[in-house]
Amino acid sequence: MDFRTDKLLHGGDYNPEQWLKRPDILEKDIDMLEESGCNVVSLGIFSWSTLEPEEGVFHFEWLQEIIDKLYKRGISTILATPSGARPKWMADKYPEVLRVDETRRRALFGFRHNHCYTSPVYREKVHIINKKLAQEVATHPGVILWHISNEYGGECHCPLCQKAFRNWLKEKYQTIENLNDKWCTTFWSHTYNSFDQIESPSKIGETQLHALNLDWKRFVTHQTADFIHHEIAALREGGSTLPTTANLMYYFGGLDYFKIAKEIDVVSWDTYPTWHKEAVIDTAYDNGMCHDLMRSLKGKPFFQMESCPASTNWQSVSKLKKPGMLFAQSMQAIAHGGEGALYFQIRQSRGASEKFHGAVIDHYGGNDTRVFKEVSRVGETLKEIRELAGTTVNSSVAMLYDWDSQWAMEDSQGPRNKGLHYLEAMLKFYRGFRKQGVNVDVIDMTCELDKYKVLALPMVYMFKEGFAKKVRAFVENGGTLITSYWSGIADDTDRCYLEGTPHGLMDVLGIRSTEIDGLYDWEENSFVPVAGNELGLDKTYTCKYLCDLVELRGARTLMTYGSDFYEGYSCLTVNEYGRGKAWYVAADADKEFYGDFLEKVLKDSGVSCGIKEEIPDALEITVRENENEKYYIYQNFGTEAVNIPVPEGQISWIYGNGSDKLKVYGLVVAKVIV
Numbered sequence: 001m002d003f004r005t006d007k008l009l010h011g012g013d014y015n016p017e018q019w020l021k022r023p024d025i026l027e028k029d030i031d032m033l034e035e036s037g038c039n040v041v042s043l044g045i046f047s048w049s050t051l052e053p054e055e056g057v058f059h060f061e062w063l064q065e066i067i068d069k070l071y072k073r074g075i076s077t078i079l080a081t082p083s084g085a086r087p088k089w090m091a092d093k094y095p096e097v098l099r100v101d102e103t104r105r106r107a108l109f110g111f112r113h114n115h116c117y118t119s120p121v122y123r124e125k126v127h128i129i130n131k132k133l134a135q136e137v138a139t140h141p142g143v144i145l146w147h148i149s150n151e152y153g154g155e156c157h158c159p160l161c162q163k164a165f166r167n168w169l170k171e172k173y174q175t176i177e178n179l180n181d182k183w184c185t186t187f188w189s190h191t192y193n194s195f196d197q198i199e200s201p202s203k204i205g206e207t208q209l210h211a212l213n214l215d216w217k218r219f220v221t222h223q224t225a226d227f228i229h230h231e232i233a234a235l236r237e238g239g240s241t242l243p244t245t246a247n248l249m250y251y252f253g254g255l256d257y258f259k260i261a262k263e264i265d266v267v268s269w270d271t272y273p274t275w276h277k278e279a280v281i282d283t284a285y286d287n288g289m290c291h292d293l294m295r296s297l298k299g300k301p302f303f304q305m306e307s308c309p310a311s312t313n314w315q316s317v318s319k320l321k322k323p324g325m326l327f328a329q330s331m332q333a334i335a336h337g338g339e340g341a342l343y344f345q346i347r348q349s350r351g352a353s354e355k356f357h358g359a360v361i362d363h364y365g366g367n368d369t370r371v372f373k374e375v376s377r378v379g380e381t382l383k384e385i386r387e388l389a390g391t392t393v394n395s396s397v398a399m400l401y402d403w404d405s406q407w408a409m410e411d412s413q414g415p416r417n418k419g420l421h422y423l424e425a426m427l428k429f430y431r432g433f434r435k436q437g438v439n440v441d442v443i444d445m446t447c448e449l450d451k452y453k454v455l456a457l458p459m460v461y462m463f464k465e466g467f468a469k470k471v472r473a474f475v476e477n478g479g480t481l482i483t484s485y486w487s488g489i490a491d492d493t494d495r496c497y498l499e500g501t502p503h504g505l506m507d508v509l510g511i512r513s514t515e516i517d518g519l520y521d522w523e524e525n526s527f528v529p530v531a532g533n534e535l536g537l538d539k540t541y542t543c544k545y546l547c548d549l550v551e552l553r554g555a556r557t558l559m560t561y562g563s564d565f566y567e568g569y570s571c572l573t574v575n576e577y578g579r580g581k582a583w584y585v586a587a588d589a590d591k592e593f594y595g596d597f598l599e600k601v602l603k604d605s606g607v608s609c610g611i612k613e614e615i616p617d618a619l620e621i622t623v624r625e626n627e628n629e630k631y632y633i634y635q636n637f638g639t640e641a642v643n644i645p646v647p648e649g650q651i652s653w654i655y656g657n658g659s660d661k662l663k664v665y666g667l668v669v670a671k672v673i674v
Contacts, residue, residue, distance in 0.1 A: 118161045398452045463491065527559045540562065641661035
């Protein structure tokens with residue numbers, strides 16, 4: 001089901017159970033929430049020991065009272081299931097709920113997310129409390145959405161999980177002979193005689209069967225998704241029909257979020273960029289790409305569930321956000337298709353792990369702090385740009401990011417075992433597109449390609465069955481394909497393709513990859529333009545890390561390597577196929593190359609954001625739209641004020657003034673009638 005609001009959400013993670021002995025503070029919190037323009041809070045995320053202090057003894061009255069008081073002041077509730085951290089009584093009475101690590105050692109009680117998703121006892125206890133929350137608390141009109149657990153992650157290697165893993169494998173492969181063939185177990189004489197012999201990967205056991213490692217990661221995703229399904233089923237059994245979300249995390253390596261997203265109704269995520277560590281625009285592109293990934297998981301509006309109002313307590317350096325940065329980060333979430341900007345946390349904890357994590361209300365507790373004033377500014381602005389709620393981000397450009405492929409590539413043992421620089425390569429593509437103001441979707445191999453004009457495949461090591469055929473049809477029908485080095489190397493069980501790579505696309509690209517050179521960190525090569533090349537590229541660029549050597553099979557060369565034994569070899573090629581074009585980038589070139597190259601490819605492909613003027617380097621432009629209007633959202637992540645390039649058409653300014661220079665960390669929103 002869809003989750004739609006007629007306003008942009010503003011608020012955050014609130015833990016009133018920490019302050020039940022201080023009713024004066026609870027009253028003040030609600031006053032300050034209202035003053036800062038917050039209209040929603042998340043409740044109950046880590047509240048299990050307060051909701052059920054003893055097995056079967058439930059206390060919901062305090063939660064119901066808080067929800068009611070918030071509702072009367074115009075503040076809605078996103079109600080959480082409490083499964084993110086189980087109470088001590090459960091661990092003591094039912095030790096099977098605690099996880100077992102890869103060395104087969106069971107954990108003690110502590111931390112959070114220390115529970116087994118397979119455990120029947122844990123599932124039963126979660127089912128009971130979820131159903132009761134649905135029956136007794138979620139019926140309140142102030143509750144608008146379910147927050148399922150918190151930041152799902154981690155894995156368990158207990159006997160229950162081993163059995164479930166074997167059953168999952170048996171269902172997938174049917175016979176042990178088929179598994180042995182797909183996993184290439186004859187290597188090092190690791191052949192299995194039955195599914196019962198298989199164990200999860202362990203540093204004290206098997207780690208060198210890459211297909212085993214890959215399938216274990218897939219199983220962890222499967223088991224987590226099944227647990228989420230179980231949690232939501234209990235809510236439905238309790239009579240709740242509210243939509244659901246689960247807060248995801250950056251490019252979290254432990255779960256395939258495209259599969260997790262299928263279990264929930266709306267995606268939300270927790271974003272904690274390290275602002276001010278490097279050029280702010282670089283961090284903005286990184287954060288923006290993840291916003292676009294989260295939006296693309298379901299192809300629907302998402303929202304920022306957590307961000308830090310000040311500084312975190314867990315990053316290596318707890319850097320304060322400079323004045324204006326909190327505002328800029330919050331607005332970026334909205335620009336990229338978000339329906340809300342929320343924080344962790346509302347009131348700063350007085351003790352334990354997160355007592356120094358930033359909050360809307362700090363230990364001082366006043367409304368005259370710099371952070372509180374910035375939060376209030378965000379609240380005011382979200383009201384002013386309220387008409388963005390319900391608009392969408394439509395993209396002509398897609399980049400492929402696939403968890404299976406990344407897992408397999410990072411486990412492949414070659415050509416670089418340290419420093420593949422995969423996300424860095426993704427970001428260079430992304431930055432090149434976004435510098436031109438075009439929206440970008442970040443998709444996986446299951447997504448349809450028909451609506452896109454340009455498709456980028458940066459380091460797509462794994463081509464799953466049928467994917468090359470889908471890409472071939474995309475180009476044949478007029479699409480523009482950009483493929484990079486180290487793509488199409490292995491199938492979906494990480495078996496290397498025979499008869500040439502990139503698998504299934506050699507004729508589309510007009511090349512064959514023959515060898516790939518892994519460079520030491522101190523080494524580099526260069527991209528040298530061919531005189532008179534069709535894009536008019538005339539600069540020399542640096543490349544590092546990986547250099548692919550290709551054999552031309554019909555493609556034309558635009559640039560060649562500048563040194564080493566492969567000096568003069570093609571490193572940028574193009575080939576016509578059907579009604580489309582296919583470009584091949586053979587090495588990890590610098591970001592300046594991608595900026596120049598992709599600008600020209602977008603122009604060649606007829607893709608534009610509608611702005612003809614040059615876009616300043618540190619200006620991020622994103623477009624949201626509905627049937628009648630397009631909204632151009634401008635943000636300055638640079639170090640000085642910049643001019644605002646405007647699209648053609650009838651323009652009105654719904655926030656800021658386009659005739660003025662845009663200040664650092666500033667925001668301007670223009671509306672154009674379609």
